[in-house]
Amino acid sequence: MPNSTIHAETIIKNANIISMNPSQPRAESLAIWSDKLLAVGTNDEIDGLRGSQTNIIDLSGSTVIPGFIDAHIHVLYSGIRHVMQEDCALDSIESIIAALKLRAQNTPAGQWVMGFKFDDTKTDENRFLTKHDLDIVSTKHPVMIAHRAGHDMMLNSRALELAGYSKESVDPPGGRIGREPTTGEPNGILYERATDRVKNDLLPPVTSTDRRRGLEVICRMLNEAGLTSAHDAMVNTEQLKTYQEGRKNGDLTIRTYMLMLKDYFEDMRNAGITSGFGDDMLKIGGIKLVSDGAIGSRTAFLSKPYIGSPCDHGIRAMEPEETQHWVSRIHEAGFQVCTHSNGDAAIDMVLTAYEKALKENPKTDARLRLEHCTVVNPDLLRRIKASGCVTTPFCTYVYYHGEKMPFYGEERLQWMFAQRSFIDYGINSTGATDYPPGPFEPLLGIQSCVTRTDYAGRSWGLNQRITVEEALKVYTINGAFASFEEDIKGSIEAGKLADLVVLSEDPTAVDPSTIKDINIERTIVGGRTVHEA
Structure with missing residues (x-):
C-alpha cells in the first residue's frame, strides 16, 4: 500500500473488481489519484487512503473491469458518416x-x-x-x-x-x-x-465542422458501450487535426491509437515520426495496408471458392509485389505494419511479406499486425506465432452476421474468427469489431466469442469458443499489447491509467447468452467519468 499520508481523489468501494492482473485477480476497492490507479485491494486497505476531499463511490456490489479496448474500429470515419x-x-x-x-x-x-x-x-x-x-x-x-x-x-x-x-x-x-x-x-x-x-x-468534401461533430457523436456512442480505448483503423491527416483539436479541448474521450493510411507514410517518415509518437490519449500507431476484400460482402480473398460460387475466390486488393514493397519500406522505417487480410489466401500473401521484411530487418517485438485475420489454418497459425504477429479478428460477427456464415461452409467456419486457436497457439489476439461493418458493443463481442451463436440461435464453429475470462482478456490487456501499451493500461493495478467500466452484473457469473444485456453503469477514462447511466 502507498504511504497513508497520500490521499486518493476518488475511492471506489464495495465493488466486484475483475482486475485482469494475475497476481491479484479480484478485489473490492480501488483508489484513484489524478488519472492513475493509486491502489487496489480490500475495502479496509483502501479506506486508509481516504481524505477529507476524497470522492467516495459505493458500488454496492456492481462489477468493475478494465476499460474495454477495440483494437480495430473506424472511429472518426463512423462519426462523420453518422453526421453526413x-x-x-x-x-x-x-x-x-x-x-x-x-x-x-x-x-x-x-x-x-x-x-x-x-x-x-x-x-x-x-x-x-x-x-x-x-x-x-x-x-x-x-x-x-x-x-x-x-x-x-x-x-x-x-x-x-x-x-x-x-x-x-x-x-x-x-x-x-x-x-x-x-x-x-x-x-x-x-x-x-x-x-x-x-x-x-467525387464525393463532397468533409468539413472541419463535420469532423468535429462526428468526433463528439462517436465518442459518446463508444463511451456508452464501455469503450475507453480504440485503434482507429483508417486515419488521414485531416482527421488527425480533428483528433488533435479534440485532445486539446477535451472532446476526445476515447484513447486513440491511430493507424495512418499509407498515403501519408512518406511525409511522416520524412518528419521523423514513427509508431508511438504522441501521448497516452492520442498516439500515432501503425501504417494501414489493405490486401483483400471483406467478409460481409463476400469479397475476402480465399484459397477455395465461396460455397455456391465455384469461380469466386473473392478479390485480392494488392498484388504480392506491391504488398512486399510497402511492407518492407514501412517496417524498415520503424512503423508497425497493419495489413487488412481476411481470407486465407490474403493472409498467406501478407505473412510472406512480413517474413521477408523481418528477415531483411530483424526487430525484436515488432508486433506486425494482421487486421481481421479471419480465415486461418494450422500452417498459417504456426507462421503467425513464429513471426510474433498480433491479430484483430471480428468479435461481433458470429452473432450479428450469422446469415452470412453459410457462404463460407462448415469446414471453413471451423477456422474463422479463430479466437480459440489464437489462444492455443500463443498468439496475441484482440477484441475488434471494425465498426461500422460489425456492431461495436464489447459485451456483444464477448458473448459472440463465448457462445459462437447468432441472433437466431444458430451456432457456427463451436470449436472456436473461448471462456468469458479469456474474452475479457482479449478485450482488455490484449488490446493494450497490440499498441505496445500493456504497461500503462489493460488491467486494474496500481500505477496504470484509471480506465474502468462499471457493469450491473458479473459477466463470468451470468448465462453467457445474456452477456450482451448487462448494463454499462459507468465508464471512466483517466479517473474522469465520461458516461453514467
Missing part, C-alpha cells in the same frame, strides 16, 4: 428507398445523397441495391450508398455518369464493376478499388 449520411441499416429495400427519398427532398438538386450501413443480407429482398433502385430515390441527385462491410458501394445512374463508368469501362486493378447480365452495362454496384474514383474524386 443516412443510416441504411433497415430491413427492406423499400424502407431504404423511402428514407433516401426523404433525404433527397431536403437536399438541393445536384448535391449528393449518401447513405451507409446498407447490408443486403439484412433486407427482406436479400440483394444489393442497383442503379434502378437508386434512380427511384432521385434522378436529380447523384446517390451513393456504402455497404456495411465498407468495401463496396452502390450508385444511381447520375452518379455512375459522373464516375465515368460505362459498358466499355474495364475493371480497375483490385476492383470490379457490377454489370447487367444481358447488356454488360454497369448495374450501379462497385466492388473494392472500383470505388476509388468515387471516394477520392
